[in-house]
Amino acid sequence: MHKTISGFSKLSKSEKIDWIVETHFSNSTNAKSILMQYWNKNDKLQQLHDEFIENTITNYYLPFGVAPNFLINGKTYTIPMAIEESSVVAAASKAAKFWYDRGGFKARVISTTKIGQVHFTYNGSTNDLTLFFNGIKSKFFEDTETITKSMKKRGGGILDIELKNKTKDLKSYYQLHATFETVDAMGANFINSCLEQFASTLKRESEGSLEGDLNVVMSILSNYVPNCLVKAEVSCKVEELTENPNIAPEDFAEKFIQAVKIAEIEPYRAVTHNKGIMNGIDAVVLATGNDFRAVEAGIHAYASKNGKYTSLTHAEVTNGVFKFWMEIPLALGTVGGLTSLHPLVKLALEMLDKPSAKELMQIVAVAGLAQNFGALRSLTTTGIQEGHMKMHLMNILNQFEASSEEKEKLIAHFKTNTVTHSAVVEAIKALR
Structure with a gap:
């Protein structure tokens, strides 16, 4: 068992590596050379990467691939994907090619509202708290004017703030539930800054105005964004589902829809089904410098919104037309964060013709739908393992x-x- 170390973060990178090697790899001759072989020879670029996070000792590579031939709303894209799993890029590319000749993908953003909350406790009268909140609501907007100034110029800002009574679920628990529009930024820092100011305003105004104790627990954005929605879909006549000569188009459609219906009612299948969708989504989210953990958490919560975990995609045949679609929550940014820092992220966004956040939402949703189509096509025809x-x-x-x-x-x-x-x-x- 090794000793703990104090002041590790203050060591230089080479000192950190020496400590790691001495502590964990005393019997290994090549640990240090493995770490160092992933350093970028360009010192300036390496320093940029070192400063993305804390205690950096090397870079961790993921393959950066591309899936061409995506026709989305009449425009052709080559989609960048960063992922380690084999066959993901191939499946996306194959699905893109299949749908290119059948009208391509249609996508639209339904809404872009994001949520942030100030969680607090109050042990006085709910009526008093409600009257107090209504009386000071305008102050929340006034006190955040310096934070919201540049966001307002871009067409965003704070949309509304509500007081929510959660005391039935947890004793003395209330929320300030705020909705935001962050335009082309993912907006996490903007939202959190506004929320922390709301908390300060709430605390300041409550002193001497309320009987009872008001205590702010925390102020944080939510990665559940059920009102930041995008829809992606494909459709064609059933007789056009003619790629595999071993299965008739009607049989293919029937089996495909059955596979989707199974994922709609069986959580064990739905998790794997949706994981396949996330193969496509996460790969593009990573390549474009966005937060795939936030996207994952929000999407899986959405898959459970009716009390049972279910498929994100749906399929049907109506009047001889096969339709396959998905509606998912996505909070993405094309400005701020890594988007303006990481050279490959900048290149990825340029490859996509410098999309707005709304356009990127559509592209990412399409990548997920394409991935799911590819997986279901293999599962219901040749089996997943062959490819x-x-x-x-x-x-x-x-x-x-x-x-x-x-x-x-x-x-x-x-x-x-x-x-x-x-x-x-x-x-x-x-x-x-």
């Missing part, structure tokens, strides 16, 4: 440090043979 394991083949070959010549022979071999880990191991042994 996935072929993509995974390269990872297995790299594990066994296969040479270029060995890779060439083994890739040719597995074009007509089923890929499993044991089959690949046997083939490598036989070849060697």
